[in-house]
Amino acid sequence: MRGSSQMDITEVSQRSGVPASTLRFYEDKGLIRSIGRQGLKRLFEPAVLERLALIALGRAAGFALDEIALMFAPDGRARIDRRMLAGKADELDRTIRQLSAMRDGLRHAAVCPEPSHLACPKFRRILGLAAAGAIGPPAKQSKKRVPRSAG
Structure with a gap:
């Protein structure tokens, strides 16, 4: 029982x-x-x-x-590494800056008065940053996917 x-x-x-x-x-x-x-x-x-x-x-x-x-001790209790948290917060800050720059660029491109986006200096600057990898989606980490469905 x-x-x-x-x-x-x-x-x-x-x-x-x-x-x-x-x-x-x-x-x-x-x-x-x-x-x-x-x-x-x-x-x-x-x-x-x-x-x-x-x-x-x-x-x-x-x-x-x-x-x-790694955030759990062998006995199951939480043991959260504060440096790891700070590092993740720094990573999120970088991602937020990149996504904010991308958002601002897209908003500008949507209303830019230039006849072609490629004629717009701001759009070309954003294009160069994207080509250099300075903005864009965060780099993919090697993670195993967690199953989403019950089975």
Whole structure:
């Protein structure tokens, strides 16, 4: 019989909004840990919900799963590296500056009175920056995709 302080994978999925397939993937990666099974279903302690929230926050901030894994001590407690957070904040600042420059360039191009965008000095400057890689989408990191569907 299941203890009141345990949740099966279905309940964790429902309460966290994380598909069961992703929970299994996270467990395989060592990000979460089940405490046993009830039949074929994995069982988890309620603390897994907080851990999943921290994982979601890390993913939203752009951390790779391997980086997020480093944010937990072997006993499961959070041990967040402040330097890593500061580094990610710096990276986000660079991305924001790049995206802001791209947005401003697109807004200018949309209303530029020049007959051709290539005749516009501002557009040509933006074109040069894009060609040099100074603006544009952030560089893709080598990340494994997390399954999105339950399975």
